Amino acid sequence: MHDVAIIGAGPVGLALAILMARDGLSPVLVERQAEDALAAPAFDGREIAVTHHSRGLLERIGAWEHLPPEAVSPLRRARVLNGADPYALTFDTGDGGVGALGFLVSNHLIRRALYRVARGMPAIRMRAATEVEHVSAGAEAATLRLPGGEALGARLAVAADTRFSRARGWMGITALTQDFGRSMLVCRVAHEAPHEHVATEWFDYGQTVALLPVNGDASSLVMTRAPGEIERLMALPPAAFEAEMTRDIRRRGLGRLRLESTRHAYPLASSYARRFVAPRFALAGDAAVGMLPITAHGFNLGLRGAETLAREVGRARRRGEDVAAPAVLRRYETAHRLATGPLYAGTNAIAALYAREELPARLARHAVLRIGGAFAPFRQAVAAMLMDRGAGAGRG
Ligand SMILES: Cc1cc2nc3c(=O)[nH]c(=O)nc-3n(C[C@H](O)[C@H](O)[C@H](O)COP(=O)(O)OP(=O)(O)OC[C@H]3O[C@@H](n4cnc5c(N)ncnc54)[C@H](O)[C@@H]3O)c2cc1C
Numbered sequence: 001m002h003d004v005a006i007i008g009a010g011p012v013g014l015a016l017a018i019l020m021a022r023d024g025l026s027p028v029l030v031e032r033q034a035e036d037a038l039a040a041p042a043f044d045g046r047e048i049a050v051t052h053h054s055r056g057l058l059e060r061i062g063a064w065e066h067l068p069p070e071a072v073s074p075l076r077r078a079r080v081l082n083g084a085d086p087y088a089l090t091f092d093t094g095d096g097g098v099g100a101l102g103f104l105v106s107n108h109l110i111r112r113a114l115y116r117v118a119r120g121m122p123a124i125r126m127r128a129a130t131e132v133e134h135v136s137a138g139a140e141a142a143t144l145r146l147p148g149g150e151a152l153g154a155r156l157a158v159a160a161d162t163r164f165s166r167a168r169g170w171m172g173i174t175a176l177t178q179d180f181g182r183s184m185l186v187c188r189v190a191h192e193a194p195h196e197h198v199a200t201e202w203f204d205y206g207q208t209v210a211l212l213p214v215n216g217d218a219s220s221l222v223m224t225r226a227p228g229e230i231e232r233l234m235a236l237p238p239a240a241f242e243a244e245m246t247r248d249i250r251r252r253g254l255g256r257l258r259l260e261s262t263r264h265a266y267p268l269a270s271s272y273a274r275r276f277v278a279p280r281f282a283l284a285g286d287a288a289v290g291m292l293p294i295t296a297h298g299f300n301l302g303l304r305g306a307e308t309l310a311r312e313v314g315r316a317r318r319r320g321e322d323v324a325a326p327a328v329l330r331r332y333e334t335a336h337r338l339a340t341g342p343l344y345a346g347t348n349a350i351a352a353l354y355a356r357e358e359l360p361a362r363l364a365r366h367a368v369l370r371i372g373g374a375f376a377p378f379r380q381a382v383a384a385m386l387m388d389r390g391a392g393a394g395r396g
Pocket of ligand 1: 007008009010011030031032045047049050131132160161166184186299300301302
């Protein structure tokens, strides 16, 4: 019998296993992808804006040192614009002396770094190329059903198995889901002019575009449009795609664009589980809270939750208590709902405003940007949220 079984060796499942192993537990990670895909994950288009708090955690567990230094790009400023209006709502670090709002790092490199740390910890058992087929819970243990009829027992099962979590459903937990009827195309583009490490996001008729600065006069291009349009862009030959994107973003003054990576599409949809725990079971990462990427917090909040869950479970183990006692799981659920609920609701409200093209929505966008810009405390609060230094940084 294992003390903890984690379903999914994505970034959050891996971080959770590492944190728990550092706290004296011996988690088993069950992942459907093969070991070589975990050891050398392919580029998936996602550039993760890592907050200072997340960076601190990744440093503490030894993952940050596995990131090539040139793959970490500081984000110095962020600008948000509405249509052709030259006014920009700008976020910067203020006088905090920290130099960057956060750091952009490719998701596949974060996964690779976390895998390397987990692989080096004898307490973590890795079951790769193994798809969990079902989860159930009894009074003493949770049981994962694996291929070939194998049953794996654990005092606590944690599902970190994507925002479309099947384990969530097997345990009878439903989720609030919201589909914004848009898709996102993400890829890397090189450009002629430098970006000065400033991220720019703007709203045009029928589309939202973000350019996130990565090292080497290149940016991560995030284009949000109707799903049919995204399919068309995905299918365009590279030269035609480059020409169209160069034309569409010429106002940003970056010059000609060159495609530097594969293109990836994701639906603009969010999900929030109605409960994060059930008897002998907890949800983590996107399986608990599937944030929209627009405020760049899915992974950061997933890490927060992993810290909270590992802390509560570790404390129970040290006291010789049941690691899945209802009070342990309840404390995790309460803390993680508090940490995620307001940001989740706020992000969805912004997305709803920007996914619509009627005149009232366009005027509201304009007003939100102007009022936000004129109101310094608002700007400072958003920058602090991006930097994640105000809310308990250094905890855990
Ligand atoms: C375009 C884009 C940009 C983003 N930008 C940011 C950002 O700037 N900042 C930020 O914080 N977040 C960002 N995010 C969100 C971030 O990528 C996610 O929050 C994060 O990847 C969630 O990690 P996870 O481990 O919970 O899930 P996943 O990364 O989805 O991993 C889940 C794992 O579970 C495995 N699995 C699933 N089912 C089973 C099963 N039955 N049995 C075994 N294994 C299973 C899968 O194979 C996978 O490896 C972005 C997301 C997108 C799409």
